[in-house]
Amino acid sequence: MDQELMRIGVSLPENLLSKFDAIIEKRGYSSRSEGIRDAIRNYITHYEWMSDVKGRRVGTITLIYDHTKRGLSSALTDIQHEYAHLIKSAIHIHLDHDNCLEVVILDGEGEDVKAVAERIMSLKGVTYVKLNTALPAET
Structure with a gap:
């Protein structure tokens, strides 16, 4: 057709x-x-x-961003504070003079984990975002 x-x-x-x-x-x-x-x-x-991330998820959000972009570091910090109940840890690496890499580790409701990633994706100056999730092992 x-x-x-x-x-x-x-x-x-x-x-x-x-x-x-x-x-x-x-x-x-x-x-x-x-x-x-x-x-x-x-x-x-x-x-x-x-869109199909439902139920409890553990995951990572990997992002690369230009820390010299006005207001971006502050916006990222605000998002991470807003979702502090999900975020278990974050690793921050300076790639070069302007660019940083962060890996944010999360555990919580999949819809909320996805919301964090989508908020980060929408920010100007963020050049890469990848969300990876998994079902936590049953105990």
Whole structure:
């Protein structure tokens, strides 16, 4: 069944587009549009997986961010304080002059764990976020 294609416009920083173009060339996509469609499908799949995080979960949120971005460190601290009942520990590493890596370890209701990750994902200056969850072992 043919689906109608919609045309959209997207603005991207040059370095991000260059990296994307290199990947689609290596993977053999016929066009930039096909690579974007595949990336969007993967994003939707990941979102749907994250939406199904229910019940008690243990997990980690790994993030990389630019600590020089105005207000970002404060916003991250505020989020972590708001969810202090879930957060068991956090590891902070300085990657270079501007960038930091944090791994936040959580234990609690899956919907709340997901909410922390989504709040962090939405912040400007956060360049990478990955949520991993698991069911805790039964005792």
